[in-house]
Amino acid sequence: MASPSNSTAFDSLTDYIALPRVEALALSPDGKTAVLTVAALKKDGTGYDRSLWAVPATGGGTPRRLTRSAKGEAGAAFTAGGDILFVSARPDADGDADDESGQLWLLPATGGEARPVTRLAGGVDGIAATADASARLVISASLLPGADTLEGEAALRAKRKEKKVSAILHDTYPVRYWDHDLGPAEPHLLAIDIDALEDTIAAAVADTAAADASEADASTPADAGAPASGTEANPYPATLPRPRDLTPKPVRSLDHAEAALTPDGATLVVSLEHREQRAGRRVIVAIDTATGERTTLFDEVGVDYEMPAISHDGARIAYLRTVQSSPAAPTDYEIWVAGIDGSGAQRVAAEWDHWASSLEFAADDTALIATADHDGRAPVFRIPVDGGAPEKLTDDDFAYANVVVDRRTGDVVALRSSWVVPPHPVRIARDGAVTPLATPAPTPAAPGxxxxxxxxxxxxxxxxxxxxxxxxxxxxxxxxxxxxxxxxxxxxxxxxxxxxxxxxxxxxxxxxxxxxxxxxxxxxxxxxxxxxxxxxxxxxxxxxxxxxxxxxxxxxxxxxxxxxxxxxxxxxxxxxxxxxxxxxxxxxxxxxxxxxxxxxxxxxxxxxxxxxxxxxxxxxxxxxxxxxxxxxxxxxxxxxxxxxxxxxxxxxxxxxxxxxxxxxxxxxxxxxxxxxxxxxxxxxxxxxxxxxxxxxxxxxxxxxxxxxxxxxxx
Structure with missing residues (x-):
């Protein structure tokens, strides 16, 4: 039964699925550019291609497409220097032509082609954290537990593929999640120093020589000292920064890790799972990104610690503390702030009867910028860390997500939506005024x-x-x-x-x-x-x-x-x-x-x-x-x-x-x-x-x- 009004994209399912979709947002360090991840229907109508688009984050202007590949791009983030990072399975000219795993790529702020940053055999799962004032970042990648090096892991993957083995041996619960099997690879957090990315002729020659030497070793009879199958084989590329494993032997503790880096990149604060029989509790640990040394900051039996955020001066962390619910009653999501070493922990907004869905420090670090469901909406809130009462920054009929603070002005950039308006980028001034930003996915007319x-x-x-x-x-x-x-x-x-x-x-x-x-x-x-x-x-x-x-x-x-x-x-x-x-x-x-x-x-x-x-x-x-x-x-x-x-x-x-x-x-x-x-x-x-x-x-x-x-x- 069609609407008697003028036709809209919702009158036809073919038109509806073809609408472009803004899925994520990242903000440049200078606050001037927002990068949007946009999904568009493939020509054959069987899936979606994703690309990155730049729009002015201060209002006005027009969207500008940044990436274009058959495999698409997602998970965008900025380096401290303004380069754009993303994950893509696009071909790497120097890699294996048959490799379809997603890798980390970098699009230089100064212009030019995107270049690969990783060449991990199992690919990159995502960007876990970047640093505000350092070339260091942390990625999430899944590695097979039977190997101790990146080279050995690649060889072991190759052997499983060669023998067409898909079996998984578990010794922990669960064995699957939402829509995918868990294992045999386990999520790890790996540190990468972007400034170690070499792009010189000498580095390329050295990389080629190392690969040739590896191939020569592989053709040597086994009794003459060639690596056994499943051990170290091709060396990791010398032209790429070598990832450092910050979480060796993680088992399944990092399946749903939430991480943040201090501005200098020296400390990774991460919420991970401490296994307990069939489940576990969430704890927050600090990891030295140079040495891998780990310090537990917050851990209580029967309590989950989640969603860590680090202040812009690197001195404090904010997080959620939640007593695990029982049949007796649901429990509150408590917001806490502590020193970066876990000292001086204090609860804030104790009387605020909301469940925060995101946390970030305001530009001046005197408050937290949070989102939470509220009366059929999801506004942006400002929560003073000195114990003052939370206040709504937005007062409209929208839900806000992907909230990012502009450290230069104190404004906020986010995506907002409602049941009649799809997600679109906006800028929120410190006084709560909202300015829609340009988007390559214009809002379709809604019926009724x-x-x-x-x-x-x-x-x-x-x-x-x-x-x-x-x-x-x-x-x-x-x-x-x-x-x-x-x-x-x-x-x-x-x-x-x-x-x-x-x-x-x-x-x-x-x-x-x-x-x-x-x-x-x-x-x-x-x-x-x-x-x-x-x-x-x-x-x-x-x-x-x-x-x-x-x-x-x-x-x-x-x-x-x-x-x-x-x-x-x-x-x-x-x-x-x-x-x-x-x-x-x-x-x-x-x-x-x-x-x-x-x-x-x-x-x-x-x-x-x-x-x-x-x-x-x-x-x-x-x-x-x-x-x-x-x-x-x-x-x-x-x-x-x-x-x-x-x-x-x-x-x-x-x-x-x-x-x-x-x-x-x-x-x-x-x-x-x-x-x-x-x-x-x-x-x-x-x-x-x-x-x-x-x-x-x-x-x-x-x-x-x-x-x-x-x-x-x-």
């Missing part, structure tokens, strides 16, 4: 309108959300309603998502309700606690309460409604299906079905078992109510989803068939299965399949349209 709605729950709590309305919705022409339930569950409907795009439904004439029920972030710890250890309780009744309030509007058709959600939203969709028949259709994506099964097969079982009592896990498991389902379900699951494993979708489908199939085995339910997708379904054409199938299912059951099947489903 957005308004804020709220109601009062049975226990007196305020429950709010966003309501997106199609153009023309009125008492004379009320719109069908989609209740769209967010995932998490510790989450909020406050920022744009390319994957979950309600404007696509609005363009087809639906009103979309995006509510924040109990467990949602941005409303204080007590609001989260209302649904803690009780997912089928207040979160469910909050959803029904705000749906009742919206259905009472004259411009909403309460006789044509559906519910949908993914992940926790899929759990709640399943719970809704087993507890009410008020909706005409329900879409449940990547959903939790049987909590006892899920909690032992997910990629982080200890967490889920830690936050539930056994009784609550049984009481609030949707699978116990399969016999009560009366609403047609569209079940969607990807086989590579390791957070909510495919077994959840398979068991849901099996039990629907057990209780609801007719004698011929047919059901009103449907199962959309993606053998090679993960938790989100990210390939562009698969996203099209997802939406076409969802809208066809809703059209049949909500709008009374004839059943249809997207042609690419065969």
């Amino acid at each position: 309108s957005i308004t804020e709605v709220e109601t009062t729950a049975e226990d007196g709590a305020r429950v709010r959300g966003w309501l997106l309305l199609p153009e023309g919705a009125s008492e004379d022409s009320p719109a069908p309603l989609l209740l769209w339930i967010h995932g998490g569950p510790l989450n909020s409907w406050n920022a744009w998502s390319w994957r979950w795009a309600p404007l696509l439904a609005v363009a087809r004439g639906y009103a979309v309700l995006l509510p924040d029920p109990a467990l949602s972030t941005g409303y204080g710890l007590d609001f989260i606690a209302r649904g803690w250890n009780s997912w089928g309780g207040k979160p469910y009744t909050d959803l029904l309460s705000i749906t009742d309030a919206v259905e009472a509007r004259d411009d909403i058709d309460q006789t044509r409604t559906a519910a949908m959600g993914g992940s926790f939203g899929g759990y709640m969709a399943n719970w809704v299906a087993g507890h009410t028949d008020r909706f005409q259709a329900i879409v449940t994506h990547a959903s939790l079905w049987a909590l006892d099964q899920f909690s032992g097969t997910t990629d982080s079982s200890e967490y889920w078992q830690r936050i539930f009592t056994p009784e609550a896990m049984t009481e609030h498991s949707p699978h116990h109510f399969v016999r009560d389902i009366r609403t047609p379900l569209l079940v969607v699951h990807g086989d590579k989803d390791y957070r909510v494993p495919i077994g959840e979708g398979l068991r849901l489908w099996s039990e629907l068939a057990e209780h609801h199939a007719d004698e011929d085995g047919r059901m009103p339910h449907r199962f959309l299965y993606f053998p090679d997708e993960n938790h989100w379904v990210l390939k562009p054409q698969h996203a099209v399949v997802w939406y076409e199938t969802v809208f066809a299912f809703l059209g049949e059951h909500v709008l009374g349209e004839e059943p249809s099947r997207y042609e690419l489903l065969g």
Whole structure:
């Protein structure tokens, strides 16, 4: 059901997936240039190419493309001297032509071609930290544990590839994460001194001579002293700075490391995991980047220390301290500041009932610049480190991310978005004034309108959300309603998502309700606690309460409604299906079905078992109510989803068939299965399949349209 207004990019799935997307932002040391990572649809429509674009960070001007390669670029950062670093799998003229691993590249500030900085056999995972006043930086790279040198690691990788061995032997938990297997390589943090990058004829000649000597050694009979297979082989290039391993034998402690470098590059402060049986606790350590010597700064049993940030003068660190939650209650994200050596630790903003999602020191180091969910938005906050009250720097309907402080002016540069405006770069002055910056991805026109709605729950709590309305919705022409339930569950409907795009439904004439029920972030710890250890309780009744309030509007058709959600939203969709028949259709994506099964097969079982009592896990498991389902379900699951494993979708489908199939085995339910997708379904054409199938299912059951099947489903 298309919108009667002028056509927008959301009227066509082909047009929608072709919209360019700003994914990340980096700021130059002088604060004058922002570098954006922009994704654009490939010509064949099967994926996205990423490139770097420069825009003036002070406003005005036009975007300028910096990189252009078939493999794309991402993870941009600046060196202290203004050179641009990025990770790319683009060909290295001096490397192996068959190597497709991503390496670190440098684009000189003075101009010229980008040049490789690394040639690691397994590639570079990302840039972990750069220094404000030093040529030193730290990268993350995965290395095989059976080798002690870079050369030996390369030889061991080559042998595994030659023998076509993909097996992984584990001695720790877990074995996979979100959508990928863990191992056999382990993440390490490696220091690199950019000023050691040689680009002279003499260095190139020496590098070639060393490679020739290695090849000659390899052709020598083994009994004459050639290296055994799997030991040191080709020497690491002399023309490139040799990475220094700061974290030897890390096992899995650096899987989710968060790191920051002191301005002089001498000390790396990193949050890593201290392993404990199936899980662990996050600790903060300081590593001397010259010697590798490690000092533990913060470590408590049952407490996580995360998100370290270093002041611009190098004297202090800020971080989050969080007591690990239990079934009794959620716990707060505490903001602390200490000396760079961990001394004099003090909590700041103790009365600030928010969960910071990013931290950075202000330009003068007297405050922290933070982001946090807040009442359906995600503003930028200024938090004085002397104990003063936090203040909002932004006061609009946007969510801010990728926040970077301009050390020269004290302004902030960031990406911001809402449910009707995709991420775009902005500059935030110290007085809170926001100036949009140029972007190569202009904002597409949004169909319909957005308004804020709220109601009062049975226990007196305020429950709010966003309501997106199609153009023309009125008492004379009320719109069908989609209740769209967010995932998490510790989450909020406050920022744009390319994957979950309600404007696509609005363009087809639906009103979309995006509510924040109990467990949602941005409303204080007590609001989260209302649904803690009780997912089928207040979160469910909050959803029904705000749906009742919206259905009472004259411009909403309460006789044509559906519910949908993914992940926790899929759990709640399943719970809704087993507890009410008020909706005409329900879409449940990547959903939790049987909590006892899920909690032992997910990629982080200890967490889920830690936050539930056994009784609550049984009481609030949707699978116990399969016999009560009366609403047609569209079940969607990807086989590579390791957070909510495919077994959840398979068991849901099996039990629907057990209780609801007719004698011929047919059901009103449907199962959309993606053998090679993960938790989100990210390939562009698969996203099209997802939406076409969802809208066809809703059209049949909500709008009374004839059943249809997207042609690419065969």
